Amino acid sequence: MSQPRDITPGATYLITRRALRRHLLFRPDAAITQLLVYGLAVSARRYRIEVHALCAMSSHLHLVVTDPDGVLPRFLQFFHRVVALGTKVLRKWEGPVWDHEATSVVRLLTHAAVVEKIAYVLANPVAAGLVRHAREWPGAKVDVSEIGRGELRAARPSAYFDPENPQWPQQAGLPLALPPGIQQDSADGFRRAVAAELERHEMRAHVEVHRQGLRFLGVEKASNVSPYERATSFEALRERNPTFAVGREQGGAWRTAATAVRTFRASYRAALERWRAGVHSALFPAGTWWMRIFHGVNVTIPA
Structure with missing residues (x-):
């Protein structure tokens, strides 16, 4: 039996969900990006979820969100179902889209944890050796400058979504919210803190790529990989799946x-x-x- 989870209204989370056996089903082309942004915007509005950060890698999705009403399981069920069904149509894919492992849901309990995990999410394409800077990633993502003042917006995809069904509007938009406790007068400072942490991740990735004698894959190649291939980079199996994070040097918390x-x-x-x-x-x-x-x-x- 899995451990019970505390779903508290107002909590902020890092959410990660992987494609089946690390298939590259979410390869960053225009159609899948439209599906992911539209699906997220509709799902978040339906359950009043506040979205702070997003990065759709080819084999998995990362989100940082706040759940004001304590309905996170409902939101995840709806969003992941929409993405799975839309992906099956777009990719002509038979069978499951999502990996059999449970969604990773990590509650972010401190300001430091929120800053670090948002930067971690945005830095994923760089850490994976795909692009030199997070802003270059062509997939569905949020830029640091957009947090608290940008918007995710997409037209209804032609695949899967019935235009006659009122739950699927022609256009879906979702403002990118500031995390709880960050006011507009401190928003610039928050974005600077995330940008500094993101730069730290990018520099570390650059050092690692250089150490291994490799090159970054680049936007064009990353956008043209087959969605039916699987990621081949090493990934440790059955690692611990934390339920909360407090950030570095937060031992008391x-x-x-x-x-x-x-x-x-x-x-x-x-x-x-x-x-x-x-x-x-x-x-x-x-x-x-x-x-x-x-x-x-x-x-x-x-x-």
């Missing part, structure tokens, strides 16, 4: 967060045992989602 996770899981397990024993008045901890939505259990009111 890490210990506090780890204690909170252990406490939530212990309270959840205890309540679940009572509920299974027939005590349906068992009180689950605040943040319980699945049991509350599908079984109507009682949940502690958040402090």
